[in-house]
Structures are given as C-alpha cells and as structure tokens.
Amino acid sequence: MHKSSEERRDFLKLTGTMGLGLLSAGITQACATAKPVSSLNHIQQQTLIPHAQKFNMSGYGAPKIETVRIGYIGMGNRGSGALNRIVYLENVEVKALCDIRPEKAQEAKKKLENTPHNPTLYSGGENEWKKLCERNDIDLVYICTPWNLHAPMALYAMEQGKHVAVEIPAATTMEDCWKLVETSERTRKHCMMLENCCYDFFELLTLNMARQGFFGEVVHVEGAYIHDIYDSFFDKSKRYDLWRLKENQRNGNLYPTHGLGPICQILNINRGDKMDYLVSMASNDFMLAPRAHALAATDADFKQFANASFRGNMNTTTIRTQKGKTIMVQHDVTSPRPYSRIHLVSGTKATALKYPLPGKISTGHDWISEEEYKKLEEKYQPEIIKRIGELAKKVGGHGGMDFLMDWRLIDCLRNGLPLDQDVYDAASWSAIAPLSEWSVANRSTSIDVPDFTGGSWKNNAPVDISMTKGGNTRIKERSL
Secondary structure, eight states: OOOOHHHHHHHHHHHOHHHHHHHHHTSOOSSTTOOOGGGGHHHHHHTTOOOOOSSOOTTOOOOOOSSEEEEEEOOSHHHHHHHHHHTTBSSEEEEEEEESSHHHHHHHHHHTTTSSOOOEEEESSTTHHHHHHHOTTOSEEEEOSOHHHHHHHHHHHHHTTOEEEEOSOSOSSHHHHHHHHHHHHHHTOOEEEOOGGGGSHHHHHHHHHHHTTTTSSEEEEEEEEEOOOTGGGGOTTTSGGGHHHHHTTSOSOOSOHHHHHHHHHHTTBTTTBOEEEEEEEEOOOSSHHHHHHHHHTTOGGGGGGTTOOOOOSOEEEEEEETTSOEEEEEEESSSSOOOBOOEEEEESSOEEEOSSSSOEEESSSSBOOHHHHHHHHHHHOOHHHHHHHHHHHHHOSGGGHHHHHHHHHHHHHHHTOOOSSOHHHHHHHHHHHHHHHHHHHTTTOOEEOOOTTTTGGGTOOOOOOSOOSOOOOOBOOTTO
C-alpha cells in the first residue's frame, strides 16, 4: 500500500537522510549518463522541508496599476518577441531593456522606433540587470535569459519591490523553487512563470470543457515537449555561450512545463488537488555526447564538453496526485521526431487529444466528426478567446498564445486581479526537473513532490476563466 506524503516524511525523518543516501549510493544507476547518486541527495532532502505559509499568493490580487511600467532582461529570441507583442497594448510603458550583449540591446530598442516607448539600455556587464531592477519607475520585470539566471533575477527583482514574469523554467533547483515561494510570500509580489502553452486555443478549450463537466471526472492527463532542436544545441549563434547544451548535462525531464502547465490547470493542481509523488525513467543518451565529444577535438569552445555526459534522449515521468489522478509527461529534444506537446485529457465521460494536429474529441471508441467538433468548440469557447482570440492570431507569437498570455498578465495587474499562474505553479511545475533527475539516478525510485502551498491547496480557488472582472485593457490596432 502506498504511504501518504506525511507518512513517508515521518519515516524518512526517522531513518535519517544520511542512511537513505548510503542506501541510494549502492543502487545501480538508471543509465550511463546519470550523475553519481550521492551528488543528488540534496534534491531528496529538499522535499522534506515543511512550509509554513506566510501569505497565500494564490488568489491574491495586488494593488491596481493603471499603467504597467516594464523592464525587460534578455533580448534574445524570447525577449525580442515579447517586445514585438507589447507595443500592441495600451497602458504599458517599456522603461528599460537589458542584455549583456550591447548589440542585442540596441537591436531591441530599434524595434521600438515610431512607438511612444523610449527605454534606457543596460548592457556590457554581468550585473547591469541589477540596475534595471533597482529603478523606482518599474512595476514589472520581464525575464527572458538563460535558465540558470531565471531564479536569481526573479528573486532580486522581488526584493526590489517588483512583480516578476519569468520565462520557463522559473528555477532549475529545488532550493531556488523554495526561495521563489518564500520571497513572493514575504514581499507580496507576483512571480509568474511565462507558460504560454496554458493560453493555446485547444488547451483553453479543454480547460473550459473540464470546468463545465464535459469530461466527467478527469482521471488521467498527459503532456510533453517533443521537439527536434538537436542542431541548435551546437549552434553558437543561437545559444549564447552554449547555455542550453550546458543545461542538458543534467539527466531528467528538463523542460516539463509546456505540457504540464495546461493539464495541471485542468486538474486544479495547487487549487483543490496537488501532485503527490513522481517516478521518472530516461533512456540513454545516443546523440548529444557523441557530437559534443567530436566537436571538443576540433573547436576550443567545446573542449569543456570533452568528457561530459548528457541527459537521455527520452524521459518519461509519471506523477500521481493526492486525489488519485495520474499524469504522464515526456521530454525529448534531440531525436528526429515531429513536434508534439501531446495534450491528453481522459475522463469518465470523454477524452481530448492534441498532437498530432488537429485536436480531437471522443466520447467513445471513435473521434467525433469535424462538424460535431465545431459545435462543441462554439459551445465551450473560453471567454478570452471570444474577446481577443482573432486579434491574438494576427499579432502572433506561437499562433497567438503568447499575445493572449501577455494581454492577460497586464490586464490582471491593471485590475488588481489574481494571476492565472502564481508562484506555487512556478515552483511546483519547475520542480519536476530536479525531482525527475533524482528519480532517474535512483533507478526510477519514487520521490515526493513538495507542497509549496503549505496546505492551502485544499481551499485555493481554481483559475478564474470567466473574465467577469477586468478585461478592459485595450489593444492598439496598429497594422493588424
């Protein structure tokens, strides 16, 4: 019989983490690329931390901000795309732009020519971003940097009295996940992870259908990030300082939130249910190490990877929730496969599946017809899609979901509304990476998912998709 999280924690405290570490060290590693088990003991230890919530950020609406003043850090692919979108919104001011590369900061400012925005530039030094955070005329810091900088920048920005929107993952370690939660609660500043897939059209449709009971009791969900970006790991012009190749020296489900975020909202994770424990399994690495080692012999920039090991091609992580629901999340960004985020919702009355496209609905053995699907789509279309869905498609950003995300974030800040994604989501969704790393290294042993909400998940309200409040942030037509 499976012990509850509380029973397992009591047991582990009784036996001691040192004894557990010694036991783990004797277990054969799951695959050749796993790190020594002893070096990952700190991950398991972080799951034992009790959290006494200082202030509940779930459902919290910060004081209204009529015009949201924004500073952007990181002007690469994601940062420059965010600038392209924000110029369509009224009641925002871009006050500052930062990138360590002066040419990227200059290119970003050039995008804002012929707009009301005239931001100050920060670049050329590793700590220039701190000056941006320290300004007293910025309300929101929008972070689009390499992964290892996300948490340090978010933490510093909140300490300086700023709300934070941070690209995924919000943190790469359990320690930083906890710091984000504790800092957000103490400062009462929002920390939203920019999980844009929660705003994709089919995902929003199925969320509304789940809320209306179409699927019955949702029993099982699946998500994934299967995306062939293999060549980009080795392209120095695309990955500043080869940062993403460096990140992939960890062996786990390193980028879970694209698939996980939307299905967590459907299951009301952190808002009526919680992730209890997970099991993770990885294949060997069949592609990254051979290429990195070969490049190390001829290119000085790759010498640091001469003896490096990397995560396995495919990782499959399964999660059980407190209420007995199950989640499957997969990650593979090297194998030559068609793009897929999977998006499966399986209930007692119906099922939905996206990828391969188009999205499909079933109430039995077969998928319903295209005509029936269109009727359901019209019936269950979410309010945000009704209001600005077509405009979002024109603005763009992954088909419009990026614009929906930015518009909703700004609208919530302007109207003092709770955000759709709070710091507990940022922490628990991001934590899957280090937790899966520990599980892989420990022969796919289960590991608890901490309760970052301190127990408040039992009473937290689900994400509000009704839009009965707010929704008054206007969009500039520009060249739409």
